[in-house]
Structures are given as C-alpha cells and as structure tokens.
Amino acid sequence: SKFRQADFNLDPLWQIRFDRPLGYFAEILSTIGILGFLAYLILVLVALNKAMILKTEILIFPLLAMLIGQAYYYQNTTSSFIFWFWLAMIAGLCSKIKENKISFILNKETLRGRIMAFVGIIVISLISLFGIFFISRVCFADYFYKQSSKKSVGEEKIVLLKKAILINPYFSGYYITLSQAFLNNALSESQKPVKDNQKIFKLVVEATNSANKATQLSPNWVMTWQTLGMIYQEVLGLVVGVEDWGIKSFEKAIALEPTNPVFYSKLGKIYFAKHELDKAKEQFIKARALKPDFSELQFFMSLIKEEQGDIKGAIKSLERLQVFYPLDLDIIFQLGRLYFNQGETDKAIIQFQNVLEINPNHLDGLYSMALALEKKGDRAEALAYIKKALALSPENQILEKKFEDLKN
Known part of the structure; x- marks a missing residue:
C-alpha cells in the first residue's frame, strides 16, 4: 500500500487494494529479502537433490509441481502444510544415521x-x-x-x-x-x-x-x-x-497509503464538519490531484464555496456535476436546497421531486418539498409531505412543529 502508484487511481479498478503478492516467491522476496529467498531455494534444492539420489520419483514430481506453483500462486494454509509435509517426508527418507558417530549416544541399552x-x-x-x-x-x-x-x-x-x-x-x-x-x-x-x-x-x-x-x-x-x-x-x-480521533486515524492511514485519494477526502469531510474550511479545502485539493475525476471532491468543494459566501459559484458547480451524475441524491438535493435559499422555488421543487423519485423515503427531501410547496401557497400538499415524513420519523420535533403549523 505504501508504494501504490498514483496513476493507478485512473484505472476503473482503482479502489481494489492489493494486500498480497501474485505468488509465494514474491512474498518471500518482499518480507525476508534476497538472502532469505536464496536460503529457501537452497533448502528446497537440497531436498530435491537428496530425493533424486534415492530415486523417490513419487515425492520428487509433486514437490516440483508445488514449487512451480509457488512462483505463480499465493500459498494458503493448506498448500503450505502439504508443501512442508512433503519436504519432511523427503528429509525422513534421506536421514541415514552413521553408526560409528552417534550409535553410542542413541543406544537404548x-x-x-x-x-x-x-x-x-x-x-x-x-x-x-x-x-x-x-x-x-x-x-x-x-x-x-x-x-x-x-x-x-x-x-x-x-x-x-x-x-x-x-x-x-x-x-x-x-x-x-x-x-x-x-x-x-x-x-x-x-x-x-x-x-x-x-x-x-x-x-x-x-x-x-x-x-x-x-x-x-x-x-x-x-x-x-x-x-x-x-x-x-x-x-x-x-x-x-470524535472529530480529532477521526483526523488522527486518517492521518495514520495516509502515512501507510499516501496515494489513496479516499483518505484525503474523508479527512477533508471531517474538517468540513468542524467548519475548518481552509484545512478541508487543502485536503480536497490533495485528493483531486491524485484523482481528478473524483466526484465527491467536486461536490464538497461546491459546499465550501457556499460556506464562504460564493452561492452562485456553488450553484454552477453543482449544476455541472448533475450533468455528469444525474442520479446522485446528494448533488440533486443540495442543488435544490440552494435554489430554495436563493428564492428559485420552482427549480427547487423540480430537484426535490427528482430526489423523491429516486428515494421516496428521503426524509430531507420530503421536508424540503413541504417547505417549497408551503412557500408556493399549496399548504394541503405540503401537509401531505409532512405526514409522510412523520411516518418515517414520528418523534422528530421539527416535523411535529411544522405539521401543527400547516394544520392550523
């Protein structure tokens, strides 16, 4: 993860994390180095040489097959056990004790x-x-x-x-x-x-x-x-x-996988929630440098524009995003919310309708549609949307107050 190439973020499979090598040989090289790999090969070659001297073909060919497989496939617990068990059997057949050296030591008498x-x-x-x-x-x-x-x-x-x-x-x-x-x-x-x-x-x-x-x-x-x-x-x-704990966690994740744009984006979201807009913007810019087509970043950059007072700029950014991501609920709803706040109620209603077509139980969409319809003077229709919202969240005090206001 630490050496993941940044240009991989442009690949359609960019979110896949490769947490293991292609083959077992690659794992040995990356974990215990060249000397460890050579020691491993020497051990196996010595076992093969001894088996060939004893002409135990029934053990040689399966071992060779497993050894070749280790170059191309990752070794799991089962294959590892079989491989080392095979080596142990060869070692057992090849271990001939010289009587003149250790016969006295192991003499049971x-x-x-x-x-x-x-x-x-x-x-x-x-x-x-x-x-x-x-x-x-x-x-x-x-x-x-x-x-x-x-x-x-x-x-x-x-x-x-x-x-x-x-x-x-x-x-x-x-x-x-x-x-x-x-x-x-x-x-x-x-x-x-x-x-x-x-x-x-x-x-x-x-x-x-x-x-x-x-x-x-x-x-x-x-x-x-x-x-x-x-x-x-x-x-x-x-x-x-919990904001500071979240920041520390993602900073540690970035140290371990520095080319993953998701971590910078999530870090930016936490700073945005803390209203530290400059820090949030800095993280989103870093994420965008790693993955320019990351829609989530453009969405939050639009919200930062709104927080900084550039409402028209935020609306234009969200309108551009909606062209490329017409089914993204967050983009549709936030654009409707900005339209409503700017007094463009008809445009806002269209956006909220789109939200509810995709997700009829979108609580914010139901409430916002009720507000927009109330502003247009259609209190009966607004009340119907508030009732739907209350069915989803019956203890919501904001919805209860709005229901009473519309009812009376």
Missing part, C-alpha cells in the same frame, strides 16, 4: 541413550500437540467467521464474530469485521422511528473498541486505521468530540 530417546519423544510430541492445537484454533475460528459472513446486520452476526475472536484473538481481521458489524447495528438503530439512544451509544463504543484493538494488533495494516477513521466519521452526528 545405555542410560544416556534412553534419556535422550525419551526427551526426544516428549519434545516431538509437544511440538505436534502444539501444532494440532494451533491449527485447530485457526480452523474453528475461521469456521465461525465464515458463518458470520452469511448473516446480515443483527445480533447473530456479532455473536459468531465474538466466538471467532474468543478462539483466535490475535487476528485483526476479525476485529475489523466485528467493528463494522457494531457500527451497522448502530446506524440501523438510529434510523428506527423510535430510537434507543443508550443502545446506539453502546454499539458505537463497542465498534470503536474493536477497531482500536485491530490497530493494536496490526498497527502497520492500513485497513485497521481506515476502519477506525470511518467509524469516527460515521458517528460525527451521534457522538460529540
């Missing part, structure tokens, strides 16, 4: 020989048991993790992920997925007509705790910091004082 044989058996047994225990834990944890991926938002998904973490608490990927599950549940709860604020707060805390644990386990994995930053960003309207 001597006390020393018996002790060494016993210790050897104990050590091998312990290593084997540890290996079986470790592999079993990984497999069982992966089983629960895979079961959780079949579940959507809900408590059952969280329970399965917690089981996976309980069995294998050292894999940061489990914590990332768990934090996302907590966040999704919190967002789902926040959209209910009757919200449980205490439950939302608890879910948000659980989400941040899980994401923080992932950063502790894998501080150099960009995905952990990205997840933590996104959680802080998502709860900006739900929890007070």
Whole structure:
C-alpha cells in the first residue's frame, strides 16, 4: 500500500487494494529479502537433490509441481502444510544415521541413550500437540467467521464474530469485521422511528473498541486505521468530540497509503464538519490531484464555496456535476436546497421531486418539498409531505412543529 502508484487511481479498478503478492516467491522476496529467498531455494534444492539420489520419483514430481506453483500462486494454509509435509517426508527418507558417530549416544541399552530417546519423544510430541492445537484454533475460528459472513446486520452476526475472536484473538481481521458489524447495528438503530439512544451509544463504543484493538494488533495494516477513521466519521452526528480521533486515524492511514485519494477526502469531510474550511479545502485539493475525476471532491468543494459566501459559484458547480451524475441524491438535493435559499422555488421543487423519485423515503427531501410547496401557497400538499415524513420519523420535533403549523 505504501508504494501504490498514483496513476493507478485512473484505472476503473482503482479502489481494489492489493494486500498480497501474485505468488509465494514474491512474498518471500518482499518480507525476508534476497538472502532469505536464496536460503529457501537452497533448502528446497537440497531436498530435491537428496530425493533424486534415492530415486523417490513419487515425492520428487509433486514437490516440483508445488514449487512451480509457488512462483505463480499465493500459498494458503493448506498448500503450505502439504508443501512442508512433503519436504519432511523427503528429509525422513534421506536421514541415514552413521553408526560409528552417534550409535553410542542413541543406544537404548545405555542410560544416556534412553534419556535422550525419551526427551526426544516428549519434545516431538509437544511440538505436534502444539501444532494440532494451533491449527485447530485457526480452523474453528475461521469456521465461525465464515458463518458470520452469511448473516446480515443483527445480533447473530456479532455473536459468531465474538466466538471467532474468543478462539483466535490475535487476528485483526476479525476485529475489523466485528467493528463494522457494531457500527451497522448502530446506524440501523438510529434510523428506527423510535430510537434507543443508550443502545446506539453502546454499539458505537463497542465498534470503536474493536477497531482500536485491530490497530493494536496490526498497527502497520492500513485497513485497521481506515476502519477506525470511518467509524469516527460515521458517528460525527451521534457522538460529540470524535472529530480529532477521526483526523488522527486518517492521518495514520495516509502515512501507510499516501496515494489513496479516499483518505484525503474523508479527512477533508471531517474538517468540513468542524467548519475548518481552509484545512478541508487543502485536503480536497490533495485528493483531486491524485484523482481528478473524483466526484465527491467536486461536490464538497461546491459546499465550501457556499460556506464562504460564493452561492452562485456553488450553484454552477453543482449544476455541472448533475450533468455528469444525474442520479446522485446528494448533488440533486443540495442543488435544490440552494435554489430554495436563493428564492428559485420552482427549480427547487423540480430537484426535490427528482430526489423523491429516486428515494421516496428521503426524509430531507420530503421536508424540503413541504417547505417549497408551503412557500408556493399549496399548504394541503405540503401537509401531505409532512405526514409522510412523520411516518418515517414520528418523534422528530421539527416535523411535529411544522405539521401543527400547516394544520392550523
């Protein structure tokens, strides 16, 4: 990620993150260097040479096939186990003990020989048991993790992920997925007509705790910091004082993946939420330099123009964006809002109608349409839109007040 080329952002698949190499050889070269790669090759070639001397073709050809495969394919747990098990079998067949050198040491008739044989058996047994225990834990944890991926938002998904973490608490990927599950549940709860604020707060805390644990386990994995930053960003309207934590998370993500425009954009959004417009603009400009066709950046640059008093400039920017992205709800709604604030009510109504055609349950769209119709004098139609909005959010005090105003 740190050496990701900036020109890859122009590719249609630019959001794909390559977190592993094409083949196992490439992984060895990038993790333990040339000397480690040469040592690995020498080990394998020595094993092949010994096997050829003993003429054990049944072991040679499968090993050669696996070795060639390592050059072109990434090695998973199963293929890795088979490969090293194959090497162990060759080593076992090739290990011929010279009697004149160590026969006395391992002679079971001597006390020393018996002790060494016993210790050897104990050590091998312990290593084997540890290996079986470790592999079993990984497999069982992966089983629960895979079961959780079949579940959507809900408590059952969280329970399965917690089981996976309980069995294998050292894999940061489990914590990332768990934090996302907590966040999704919190967002789902926040959209209910009757919200449980205490439950939302608890879910948000659980989400941040899980994401923080992932950063502790894998501080150099960009995905952990990205997840933590996104959680802080998502709860900006739900929890007070998370802006600075979000900024630190995305700054760490940028240090690990400096050519990803998404991180600069998200950092800019947080600064925009804090009303630090110059810093927000600086981050959006950096993101645009990395990906000029990033529509999200142009959208927020338009909002910055509005905040700085250039309303006409903001409207022109959003009008240009809508030509290229005619189904983007944020662009359509914000352009309608600006039209309404500038007194162009008819244009605003057209924009709000477009929003509601794409998403009939768009709460802001329903409320804004009611305001525009009220301004046009059509109070009955405005009241109908407020009723629809209240059905989606019955405890919304702003909607209740507007309903009473229109009704009376």
